[in-house]
Amino acid sequence: MWYENLISSKVDGLAPLLSLFKSETEFIEHFFKSVEFFNPEVVKKRSIDFLKKKENGEPLPVRYSMKTAEYFRYLNKAVNKGWSKKSFKNKEDAIKFALNNDFIHFDTKIKVCIDKDGNYFVRNEIYDAIGYRVSQGAISDVKNYVISHIWGKTENPLFFTSLWNIVIVPNHLAFILDKPDENSEIVRKIKMKAKSICYLLYDLENLFDSEYLLSLKINKDEFSNEEKFAKDYLEKNRLNYLKNADYQADNNIQKTEDPYDILEDLRTIIDKNIDKNKDKNKEFIFATLDKLKTSNTEFINLFVDQKVTKNICKLSYPILVEITGDSRKVVKQKIRPVKSFVYYSKDYFEFNSELYLVCNDWHTINKEMLLEWLTGINE
Numbered sequence: 001m002w003y004e005n006l007i008s009s010k011v012d013g014l015a016p017l018l019s020l021f022k023s024e025t026e027f028i029e030h031f032f033k034s035v036e037f038f039n040p041e042v043v044k045k046r047s048i049d050f051l052k053k054k055e056n057g058e059p060l061p062v063r064y065s066m067k068t069a070e071y072f073r074y075l076n077k078a079v080n081k082g083w084s085k086k087s088f089k090n091k092e093d094a095i096k097f098a099l100n101n102d103f104i105h106f107d108t109k110i111k112v113c114i115d116k117d118g119n120y121f122v123r124n125e126i127y128d129a130i131g132y133r134v135s136q137g138a139i140s141d142v143k144n145y146v147i148s149h150i151w152g153k154t155e156n157p158l159f160f161t162s163l164w165n166i167v168i169v170p171n172h173l174a175f176i177l178d179k180p181d182e183n184s185e186i187v188r189k190i191k192m193k194a195k196s197i198c199y200l201l202y203d204l205e206n207l208f209d210s211e212y213l214l215s216l217k218i219n220k221d222e223f224s225n226e227e228k229f230a231k232d233y234l235e236k237n238r239l240n241y242l243k244n245a246d247y248q249a250d251n252n253i254q255k256t257e258d259p260y261d262i263l264e265d266l267r268t269i270i271d272k273n274i275d276k277n278k279d280k281n282k283e284f285i286f287a288t289l290d291k292l293k294t295s296n297t298e299f300i301n302l303f304v305d306q307k308v309t310k311n312i313c314k315l316s317y318p319i320l321v322e323i324t325g326d327s328r329k330v331v332k333q334k335i336r337p338v339k340s341f342v343y344y345s346k347d348y349f350e351f352n353s354e355l356y357l358v359c360n361d362w363h364t365i366n367k368e369m370l371l372e373w374l375t376g377i378n379e
Contacts, residue, residue, distance in 0.1 A: 003027075006186040014184060017172070024186070031176070031190055032197075032233065036145065036168040036242045038129065043163045043202050046129050050162065051212075059098070059113040060157035061121035062105060064091040071155045072112065075102035091116075108215060110157045119147050125161045130244045134168060139292075139374055142242070146174035150194050151218065158216055164202040167194065168242060189226075196226035200234060281362045282344060285319070288370070289349050289358065300351060313369040317342050320349060320356040331357070 003018040021027040054060065065071060069085040074097070076084035083106065088094040095114040097103060105112050115121050119135060126134050132141045145168045153159035169177060181188040198204075199220070204213060233239055292299045302308045303319035310316070321343060323331050334357055335343045343357035350356075 003186065006184060006189075008182075008184045012184065014186065018186070027186070028190065028193070031173055032193070032238070033240065034170050034173055035194075035240065036142075037198075037201065037239050038163045038166070039241050039244070040202055042129050042244065044207060046125065046163050047207055054110065054157075057111065059103075059111045060161075061115050062112045062157050062160050063118055063154035064094050064114050065155045067155070068094060071105060071107070073104055073106045075104075105155070105157050108156065108158060112157050115160070121161050122147055122166065125163065126166075129163060130242055132242060137373055142168060144171045145169060146171060148174055148177040150177065150191075150198050164198055164204060164207070167198075192223040193226045193229055195223040196230035197233060197239070199223070200227070200230050201239070281360065282347065284367060285358055285360075285362060286347065286349065288374075289320075289351075293351060300354075300356075304356070312373045313366045315359060315361060315366055317359050317361060319359050321359075322354060322356050323348070324354045 001015075001019070002023050003015065006024065007014050007018070018027055021030060050060075062071075069087045072086065073083035074086050075082060083104070086097065086103075088097065091114065095116055098112060098114045103112055104110060123134060123136055126132060126147075133139055134142045134145060135147050148167050148169045149159065150165050150167060151159055153165070159165045167177070176187055176190055177194065179187045181191060199218070204216075204218070208216075289299075300320065302312065304322060306318045309318045313319075317337065321334050323334060326334070332345075335341055335345050342359060342361055344360050347358065348355050349358050
């Protein structure tokens with residue numbers, strides 16, 4: 001088997017995947033043919049915007065790490081040196097602390113904020129850059145792909161949301177870039193090739209001035225042996241790019257709206273304890289359903305399934321019940337499946353010429369879970 005010397009154990013989960021290919025070259029070609037990069041012009045524009053935020057002293061996002069005390073410091077007026085280490089019980093404590101204190105990435109001296117779910121700010125950066133939702137659960141435009149960081153360093157604000165450090169990888173290959181180099185020789189090779197490609201593709205030496213580039217501490221010698229491979233891919237245009245969503249609109253391809261526009265408003269409503277107001281509860285669910293009409297989410301099949309609904313938001317009843325063509329008697333029975341009214345009796349939801357009852361049994365936990373599911377927070 002061609003891959004015997006490229007894996008690190010006799011029993012290695014990489015083996016079944018590698019066995020599908022005839023050679024190392026074929027597998028590597030499959031990998032890079034499957035990965036989606038960002039257009040260099042988009043990366044350049046977003047990098048300029050990022051530098052402006054940095055120069056303005058805005059807190060820059062980082063991913064929470066169990067090694068927080070190793071990477072970050074906070075301004076402590078009680079000690080002579082000024083900056084102290086801080087450990088946290090969990091991510092939530094770190095997020096709150098960073099919001100209320102001068103919390104910096106000590107190596108770069110940049111003030112930071114902690115990402116609330118691991119990739120929240122990265123997903124927003126991608127959407128702002130190209131208009132696509134990635135890794136956002138049911139509302140994703142790009143399905144079964146994962147966000148991967150080429151150099152890792154997600155605790156570093158210069159790397160975490162920078163598109164030159166990010167690629168979109170299909171699920172069946174995503175784990176490779178997340179593994180340490182020591183995992184196997186094939187993992188190390190692919191990571192080095194990916195670094196070389198990104199370094200040349202986004203022209204990092206001209207994208208940033210020498211001082212900034214030096215602060216990144218990227219060791220070119222690490223992947224210098226892959227420069228020929230990278231140049232070949234670039235010269236022959238063998239890479240795939242996620243096109244800006246505006247490109248679709250310009251070419252008469254339907255562009256879906258972004259449910260985030262309304263989801264943030266709905267979060268505000270939740271914070272005001274809307275479960276105490278039935279009218280506000282109705283506003284919440286109907287606004288959410290109306291917004292989903294313009295997304296590419298196949299939500300109907302999910303919301304009419306009792307088991308799925310329970311998994312999504314712990315409701316005891318399906319979010320929607322179809323009543324198209326039903327008699328008044330049947331509709332009344334469906335509105336009240338138990339001894340109380342579970343569905344709204346005067347307001348129906350219409351979608352694709354079908355009518356649905358809408359569940360009225362909403363509480364704060366149900367709404368919060370639904371929003372988390374829609375925005376992919378649990379991914």
